[in-house]
């Protein structure tokens with residue numbers, strides 16, 4: 001892994017840089033400079049120079065338009081803004097808002113059981129500097145509780161299961177912590193009708209890595225303690241090294257420190273999240289596998305009458321979006337304010353929109369249940 005691909009960049013910055021680099025900086029010399037030269041050559045007062053300059057510009061007709069367009073394009077702010085707008089529009093066409101396409105989404109669920117999968121950080125709680133303070137709001141908790149009373153609902157997080165449970169505090173949910181490597185079913189029996197063949201899903205496919213992760217966590221804490229702002233989190237079956245509060249000038253150095261520890265553990269790999277490096281076992285298990293495992297445990301393996309809906313904001317959620325694409329089943333929704341390469345079909349801008357979406361889903365479900373004939 002090179003320094004470049006371990007240094008974490010949020011996508012918006014990368015897009016802006018690409019846009020800035022792909023635009024010319026100067027207008028064509030011929031139009032503007034010819035007009036100025038003509039004006040200066042004639043001599044005279046500032047006013048007459050301005051008049052002649054204007055008439056020269058008027059006379060040039062289409063060339064003037066070209067110059068103005070070129071000037072606009074060369075203005076860094078305008079060029080960037082226009083190009084970013086174009087990118088946003090094209091991206092939104094490919095990944096429309098799940099709120100504006102709500103009807104389309106619910107009509108895809110006709111005759112199917114929705115199963116809801118929710119990432120935690122950046123999806124149910126806003127991104128904050130201190131990972132220990134990433135609380136979810138009471139209103140979000142209420143929305144998730146309501147959703148879980150109608151649809152099987154799982155939280156799928158990079159955090160260890162206990163920690164994410166401490167934030168969410170809802171016993172009726174399924175939890176898949178450590179990027180899906182620690183799965184547990186609801187402590188409280190959910191209200192919705194369970195499907196035939198569903199079984200309690202307790203699964204820890206990376207349990208033999210526990211001592212190794214513990215050791216690596218301690219070594220990472222030791223190795224990174226000299227980097228101001230660095231923070232290492234023990235997520236049980238994986239560890240996270242946070243860059244968010246580290247000055248960018250130390251990012252390469254911090255990434256090197258992480259690599260120097262991990263190179264001694266060939267059974268571990270490094271993946272990237274939002275200003276975080278995640279150290280995890282090389283086993284073929286991720287959020288996508290967790291989604292498949294949960295669907296199977298819920299009795300929906302190889303079923304056509306299920307509609308998994310996965311909402312997440314991070315690179316690690318892409319494994320789940322990919323599974324949905326490959327199955328040709330379900331709906332992936334990426335939470336992002338900036339265009340990003342993704343396998344998700346829809347988007348939402350931020351956790352507040354996620355809450356709106358969940359609330360609308362519950363309202364829609366209540367309405368459809370009221371519409372059902374009483375027998």
Ligand SMILES: O=P(O)(O)OC[C@H]1O[C@H](O[C@H]2O[C@H](CO)[C@@H](O)[C@H](O)[C@H]2O)[C@H](O)[C@@H](O)[C@@H]1O
Nearest residue numbers: 120121127128129131134157158240244274276
């Ligand atoms: O799968 P997730 O539930 O999204 O967990 C992924 C990581 O999320 C947390 O880190 C991120 O959120 C922090 C709090 O907002 C933020 O400070 C950090 O920069 C983000 O990367 C969590 O702390 C990690 O352990 C998770 O792996």
